[in-house]
Amino acid sequence: MTTATLLVSCPDQKGLVAKVADWLYSHNGNIIHADQHTDASAGLFLMRVEWQLAGFNLERQEIAASFQPLAAAIDAKWQLHFSDRVRRVAIFVTKQDHCLYDLILRHKSGEINSQIPLVIGNHPNLEAIAHNFGINFHHVPITAETKATQEKLQLDLLHQYQIDLVVLAKYMQVLSPQFLAAFPQVINIHHSFLPAFPGAKPYHRAYQRGVKIIGATAHYVTEDLDEGPIIEQDVIRVSHRDAVADLIRKGKDLERIVLARAVRLHLENRVLIYGQTAKSKLGLRTVVFD
Amino acid sequence: MTTATLLVSCPDQKGLVAKVADWLYSHNGNIIHADQHTDASAGLFLMRVEWQLAGFNLERQEIAASFQPLAAAIDAKWQLHFSDRVRRVAIFVTKQDHCLYDLILRHKSGEINSQIPLVIGNHPNLEAIAHNFGINFHHVPITAETKATQEKLQLDLLHQYQIDLVVLAKYMQVLSPQFLAAFPQVINIHHSFLPAFPGAKPYHRAYQRGVKIIGATAHYVTEDLDEGPIIEQDVIRVSHRDAVADLIRKGKDLERIVLARAVRLHLENRVLIYGQTAKSKLGLRTVVFD
Amino acid sequence: MTTATLLVSCPDQKGLVAKVADWLYSHNGNIIHADQHTDASAGLFLMRVEWQLAGFNLERQEIAASFQPLAAAIDAKWQLHFSDRVRRVAIFVTKQDHCLYDLILRHKSGEINSQIPLVIGNHPNLEAIAHNFGINFHHVPITAETKATQEKLQLDLLHQYQIDLVVLAKYMQVLSPQFLAAFPQVINIHHSFLPAFPGAKPYHRAYQRGVKIIGATAHYVTEDLDEGPIIEQDVIRVSHRDAVADLIRKGKDLERIVLARAVRLHLENRVLIYGQTAKSKLGLRTVVFD
Amino acid sequence: MTTATLLVSCPDQKGLVAKVADWLYSHNGNIIHADQHTDASAGLFLMRVEWQLAGFNLERQEIAASFQPLAAAIDAKWQLHFSDRVRRVAIFVTKQDHCLYDLILRHKSGEINSQIPLVIGNHPNLEAIAHNFGINFHHVPITAETKATQEKLQLDLLHQYQIDLVVLAKYMQVLSPQFLAAFPQVINIHHSFLPAFPGAKPYHRAYQRGVKIIGATAHYVTEDLDEGPIIEQDVIRVSHRDAVADLIRKGKDLERIVLARAVRLHLENRVLIYGQTAKSKLGLRTVVFD
Incomplete structure (x- = not known):
């Protein structure tokens, strides 16, 4: 079943659900999933609606033009996605392989709807894994001195692989601000329950602090390290019996699962970022229409 | 802020969101919360929509009549609730006081929007607690022989206290089928993770089975014991160190929290029961619009 | 069943379990619970052992003197507790009543083995609750100017009520460093998943940050605000649908449960604080022998 | 660091910890981990103790003979394991690959200390995965008619691969009772929160029942289907939005993690089975010394 999905955000006002639903119904749209949220503190209305293309009486290339006047009238930012336009994902790695394997295997089993044509490593260690699953691997080593040049090389690869x-x-x-300006769609997994333990070696610091629960956080990457909008988090209990190596082992399962959930939610167009309007003191945050 | 809430279920068909949203918008309704769900296996559309009465251009006594033609057109079952029509709750108890205290204290703190004018106990033990919070207590002892008579007395009290x-x-x-036929709106807390350990002494049986997690289940009561539609469940880890007394102690926190969540969801009109249509093999189950 | 409990910590070395167990066995001790932990990074051995007094061939007033030579030989810090020496607990409150009620009701049901003779409030709001359960309430208002004097009054009350x-x-x-120096046994509940959101208004900041999980932390109080050794933590999922008021409501259940567990573990002598030895970079942390 | 581990169970009596610890100390044993549990309802004492072989003044082939008289004196069942005697694991599969991949990858990363020389499938589908990681794969199809013969073939393979x-x-x-009599060390993953939904298609039945939480259970296999002693369980929340396919997807993560934890605990000799003594009505259950 091929579907189209609209993600809409606009200033809150009366009649928004009716207007969008009417537009769909007037074109004979069969809604599969609709969800909406009003953030009163931000004065924002956010909506996701997904409908079948079969039976819809607009051609897919006509849809955007048909929706545009309504979007303008309600002052909306919006995205339109088609489920058969499979997104292309590049995975960046260093030496640890558990998240790479996890994403590849979920992709292989159909759990993540995407293509994965490219793995980039700043170390060459995981090349064999990529090749084993028929994925191209590029080794792009990075040092403080070569960072600008090598990020440019990464961006070229992203462009080349679409x-x-x-x-x-x-x-x-x-990633540098320059990289993110050129390619802003980036999801990261941080191995702590943010905002606890941002930065390096969170498991070591969790051990030293003596916490009874550890976590992992998947978020969009922004210029502010570990401050990007959170998509998903999960946690697991630990005790005094768990040494740092145990925290790392237990955390690996969290990292795998939390990252995979976030990637899946993003690829299903279920995540909207908002915040930092004139009316609010909010940080950048997400609505997850799950 | 006074609101009205519609709970609607009907056979799935195109245009349902548009029709309901249009009706609201045509009367200048400001939607506070809207959520809908389509159960493909049951062929059912289920919806909850809540809007402000202030600014709505129908008087509250006109609303049902205005919605009725639309409801008929889409073959809907529906309920209409007003947030300032505070529901009246009776609590049935035996000897254990933790859930009674919990509900009373949440009510007192404003967490549960209701009146609690009546506690009925088949033992007299908890009378002092009820009186302490200004709630009437009726002792209605029940034996196998007196059950029919005493349930009639209970029903009279429910009627008398509205x-x-x-x-x-x-x-x-x-509760007997006769009681439930006369008064079907009943929520129970069962001290296991149903359908595990239905019936008596679930903690003892959980201990004997050696499970590593125990749970609690809040559900609507039906004639089939412990088979009613589930509203909420939660669990907690246990280990070999936990004796039956520990399971009971840990379980009490689950019982309190799960029951309170279910009562709150019900009183906020967030729960719809469905299932067992001609098209499906589903049991009775719930949509929880939280 | 009356029991004695030893909590022992000492530099790790061979034969510690044998020595302590031998001492107990030589006096005909029947062990109810024994647990030990070696923290390799700190070079420390920590042990809890609980045994029946019935049948033990030392009088209770002889036990400490009998154990002392062994403790000296292994360079141990140690505590000896008797289960029938019921501890006396004072509860400090401001205006929120949910944790006060929770502790009182758990005490009443026998879940927390203690006496609660005293509640101190810096506001008078909760006096009626204390009185209702036969507990003395003292109103000790505190301002920046009166803090030193009023904390002295609090310490006098703690002394007077033993x-x-x-x-x-x-x-x-x-609490000031002076208060803690005079009375160090203090447990606090912080309404966040420390070290995330230390300090004021953690739920507001959790909302602004857009976290998907919130938590609560019970810890011993030290001079470093929200840095004391953690006894227990727990968490609950939240979503974009949860406004600050929902986080506060959901968090109240966490606060109740996490604080009650910590108090219970402390009163059962299951918590040992350690860390910050010459060998380690550890913060103060706990072993919880549960 | 090479270690020896004793798992001991015997009728509860005074002095057991002292006797075992003394025996170890008398041979200069350096304890790495010791834990014990008394199940009062079964009248049983259960213990795990792990110590360094370096410095121990018995040769490894002398240890069992040295411990035997003590074991006889306390009427103990016991097992002795050495950490450098790596266990050999065979994985049985059908068509689903997620648990197979998970175990192989955890083995590869050093998280599971074992050899995996053999995969047996009743379908040939997963042969390529086994071969890809250098593991032998045997296709042993089974029908009702061929079961006895084919299980014999399986047992021959288990013998041949040690x-x-x-x-x-x-x-x-x-697995038939005959198979289990010949080879009793078998761990299974069941895709429900046992004892809920034993038998076939638990996710479908969970959906029909409308539960709000699903789970997975790892257990030792006994003749009574899905009744064997539970090693580990875990759960995840679901909602009305989750169709059966979503339950299956969410459940796969549970299955992977719960099975891996159970296998790891078993291979680290942390699991003791007990129950069904003359004194108790317990089912077969486990102590997990984690």
């Missing part, structure tokens, strides 16, 4: 989304799967490098 | 909802807060009696 | 443990049950004041 | 443990990784066949 990549839609970059997933940092335990990629132990910080 | 009760909308009965909450079984560790009430150690089974 | 208090063993102070529980801060949503007490919205910081 | 297998210590069989893991049923979504193996969709029931």
Whole structure:
């Protein structure tokens, strides 16, 4: 079943659900999933609606033009996605393989609807894994001195492979503001329950602090390290019996699962970022229409 | 802010969101919360929509009549609720006080929007607690022989106190089909993760089975014991170190929280029961619009 | 069943379990519970052992003297507790009543083995609750100017009521280093998943940050605000649908449960604080022998 | 660091910890981990103790003979394991690959200390995966008619490959009592929160029942289907939005993690089975010394 999905955000006002639903119904749209949220503190209305293309009486290339006047009238930002336009994902790695394997295997089993044509490693260690699953691997080593040049090389690869989304799967490098300006669609997995333990070595610091629960956080990457909008988090109990190595082992399961959920939600167009309007003191945050 | 809430279920068909949203918008309704769900296996569309009465251009006594033609056209079952029509709750108890205290204190703190004018106990033990919070207590002992008579007495009390909802807060009696036919709005807390350990002494049986997690289940009461539609469940880890007494202690926190969540969801009109249509093999189940 | 409990910590070395177990066995001790932990990073051995007094061939007043030579030989810090020496707890409150009620009701049901003779409030709001359960209430208002004097008054009350443990049950004041030096046994509940959101208004900040999980933390109070050794933590999922008021409501259940577990573990002598030895970079942390 | 581990169970009596610890100390044993549990309802004492072989003044082949008199004196059942005697695991599969991949990858990353020389499938589908990681694959199809013969073939393979443990990784066949009598060390993953939904199609039945939480259970296999002693369980929340396909997808993560934890605990000799003594009505259950 091929579907179209609209993600809409606009200033809150009366009649928004009616207007969007009417537009769909007037074109004989069969809604599969609709959800909406009003954030009173931000004065924003956010909506996701997904409908079948079969039976819809607009051609897919006509849909955007048909929706545009309504979007303008309600002052909306919006995205339109088609389920058969499979997104192309590049995975950035360093040496740890558990998140890379996890994403590849979920892709292989059909759990993640995407293509994965490209893996980029700043170390060459995981090349064999990529090749084993028929994925191209590029080794792009990075040092402080070569960062600008090598990020340019990464961006060229993303362009060449027509990549839609970059997933940092335990990629132990910080992306520069220049990289993010050129390619903003990046999801990262951080191995702590943010905002606890941002930065380096969170498991070691969790151990030293003596917490009883550890976590992992998947978020969009922004210029502010570990401050990007959170998509998904999960946690697991630990005790005094768990040494740092146990926290790392337990955390790996969290990292795998939390990152995979976030990637899946993004690829199903279920995540909307908002915040930091004139009316609010909110940070950048997400609505997850799950 | 006074609101009206519609709960609607009807056979799935195109245009349902548009029709309901249009009706609201045509009367200048400002939607506070809208959520809908389509159960493909049952062929059903289920919807909850809540809007402000202030600014709505129908008087509250006109609303049902205005919605009726639309409801008929889409073959809908529906309920209309007003947030300032506070529901009246009776709590049935035996000897354990933790759920009774919990509900009373949440009511007192404003967390549960209701009146609690009546507690009925088949034992007199908890009378002082009810009186302490200004609630009438009726002792209605029940034996196998007196059950029919005493349930009639209970029903008379429910009528006399104009009760909308009965909450079984560790009430150690089974309600008869006759009682439920006369008063069907009953929520129970069962001290296991149903369908595991239905019936008596679930903690003892959980211990004997050696499970590593225990749970609690809040559900609407039906004639089939412990088979009613589930509203909410939660669980907690246990280990070999936990004796039956520990399971009981840990379970009490689950019982309190799960029952309170279910009562709150019901009183906010967030729960719709469905299932067992001609098209489906589903049991009775719930949509929880939270 | 009356029991004695030893809590022992000492530098790790061979034969520690044998020595302690031998001492007990030589006096005909019947062990009910024994647990031990070696923290390799700190070079420390920590042990809890609980045994029946019935049948033990030392009088209770002889036990400490009998154990002392062994403790000296292994360079141990140790505590000896008797289960029938019921600890006396004072609860400090401000205006919120949910943790106060929770502790009182758990005490009443026998879940927390203690006496609660005293509640101190810096506001008078909760006096009626204390009185209702036969507990003395003292109103000790505190301002920046009066803090030193009023804390002295609090310490006098703790002395007068022979208090063993102070529980801060949503007490919205910081205890001074002078207070803690005079009375160090204090447990606090912080309404976040520490070290995330230390300090004021954690639920507001959790909302602004857009986290998907919130938590609560019970810890011993030290001079470093919200940095004391953690006894227990727990979490609950939240979503974009949850406004700050929902986080506060959901968090109240966490606060109740996490604080009650910590108080219970402390009163059962299951918590040992350690860390910050010469060998380690550890913060102060706990072993919880549960 | 090479270690020895003793798992001991015997009738509860005074001095057991002292006797075992003394025996170890008398041979200069350095304890790494010790834990014990008394099940009062079964009248049983259960213990795990692990110590370094370096410095121990018995040769490894002398240890059993040295411990035997003590074991006889306390009427103990016991096992002795050495950490450098790596166990050999066979994985039984059908068509689903997620648990197979998971176990292989955890083995590869060092998280599971074992050898995996053999995969047996009743269908040939997963042969390529086994070969890809250098593991032998045997296709042993089974029908009702051929079951006895084919199980004999399986047992021959287990013998030939010197297998210590069989893991049923979504193996969709029931092992016969004859098989289990010949090879009793078998761990299975069941895709429900047992004892809820034993038998076939638990996710479909969970959906029909409308539960709000699903789970997975790893257990030792006994003649009574899905009744064997539970090693580990875990759960995840679901809602009305989750169709059966979503339950299956969410459940796969549970299955992977719960099975891996159970296998790891078994291979680290942390699991003791007990129950069904003359004194108790317990089912077979486990102590997990984690």
